[in-house]
Amino acid sequence: MKLTWPAQLTWPAGLPQPNFLWPQFLWLLLLLPLLVLLYVWLQRRKKKLAVRYASLAIVKEAAGRPGWRRHVPPLLMLAALTALILASARPVAVVALPSNQQTIILAMDVSGSMRATDVEPNRLVAAQNAAKAFLKDLPRDVKVGVVAFAGSAQVAQLPTLNRDDLVTAIDRFQLQRATATGNAIVISLATLFPNAGIELQQLSFDRARAMGRSLDQAPPTAKEFIPVPPGSFTSAAIIMLTDGQRTTGVDPVEAAKMAADRGVKVYTVGIGTVDGETIGFEGWSMRVRLDEETLKAIAQKTAAEYYYAGTAQDLQKVYQNLSSRLTLEKKETEVSALFALAGALLALLAGGLSMWWFNRVL
Structure with missing residues (x-):
């Protein structure tokens, strides 16, 4: 639960309000000022008792050694108690931790429009270089x-751990005609879930509409499927890079629903010209444009994000950002152990300095 501060206290503006699982233990912090007052009273009482002795040596012994060092161990012990009380309240913080995602599918467009040179040296080579990086x-x-x-x-x-095999596969790309972004999502899902009965032939756009069923409806021979919340499957993700709009195959939004129902995030990366460009390919002349609306819809439906890369440098930055997002994720984590460790170290330091300087523990 979130700590509720008393009405007379205000938390500094601009700083995140701390969260504690057991905030009731924070009332123990009120004991700390009492300990300070007790320490001050003991110091004054020691000085008053010291004046009763005639011997100057006895007076120094009773009053303790002068200087700032005699106050250091008590202050360290006070800090140790503060840390231990905070630890007992079980503080939580949002920290970046290694993600438990274990598989990533790179779905890359190899349509003829990827030969365009608006992204140097051309879209395909820039995409290949960024993917390998x-x-x-x-x-x-x-x-x-x-x-x-x-x-x-x-x-x-x-999916493999062998990076050399992956680089070889990326270098073997051959340009082809048309663009089937929906098919790419379906094939990626079939790769992630090989035993789920996901078959592109049974999920084609025309047949699904002709039979009057949604693309996510399982065929009669497939296992029963129960949808899960979008983005909840954290063991895998799909990154789809494309420069055009769908011209054939499965509806990409319907395919995105399949991914969302399985909890798989589909990060989309758009490369090329948003307004459109005329591309020549094998004697054909075609005009292509980036369908950002669909790519954004795919990312939104699957609880992921859309990125636009207009240049080779942008594309490199996008992949760098995705790398950090997929390998590190922010989670609200209990950090009581850190406070307890700090308290223990401060207590040991206080005792050690007291023994070193005064041959006694505080």
Whole structure:
């Protein structure tokens, strides 16, 4: 629960209000001023008793050694008690921890429009270079798979820890016609869940609409499927990079619903010209434009994010950002152990200094 401060106390503006699981223990902090007053009273009482002795040596012994050092151990012990009281209240904080995501699918567009040179040296090469740099930044225990899509989608490399195999698969990309972004999501899901009965042939756009059922409805032979909250499956994620809009295949928004129902986040990366550009490919002339609305809808539906990369440098930054987001995630974590450790170290330091300087413990 969140600490509720008394009406007469105000928390400094601009600082996050602390959270404690057991805030009632914070009332023990009121004992600290009493301990300070007790310490001051004992020091004054010691001086009053010292004046009764005639011998100056006895007076010094009773009053204690002069100087600031005699106050250091008590102050350290007071700090130790403060840390231990805070630890007893079980503080929690939002910290960045290693993510438990173990598999990432890179779904990359290899349609003819990726030969455009508005992103130097061209969109495909820039995407390949950024993807390979992304692999270098990932922890070695994260599996990565590669799905290439154009008019159809196919697995270029099954999820693996071998970065060399992944680089080889990315370097083998061949440009093709058309763009099937929905197919890329479905094939990526089938790769993540090989035993779930996800088959693209049974989920084609035309057949699903003709039979009057949604794309997420399982075929009669598939296992019973129970949807989960979007983004709740934290063991895998999909990153889809494309420069065009869907021209064939499964509706990408329907495919995104499949991913959302399985809790898988689909991060979308748009590359190229938003307004559109005419591209020549194998004697064909076609005008392509980036369908940002659909890519944003896919990311939003799956509780992920959309990124736009207009240049090769932007694309590199996007992948760097994704690498940090997928390998580190912010979680509200109890940090009582840190306060308890600090309290124990301060107490040991107070006792050690007291023994060193005065041959006694406080």
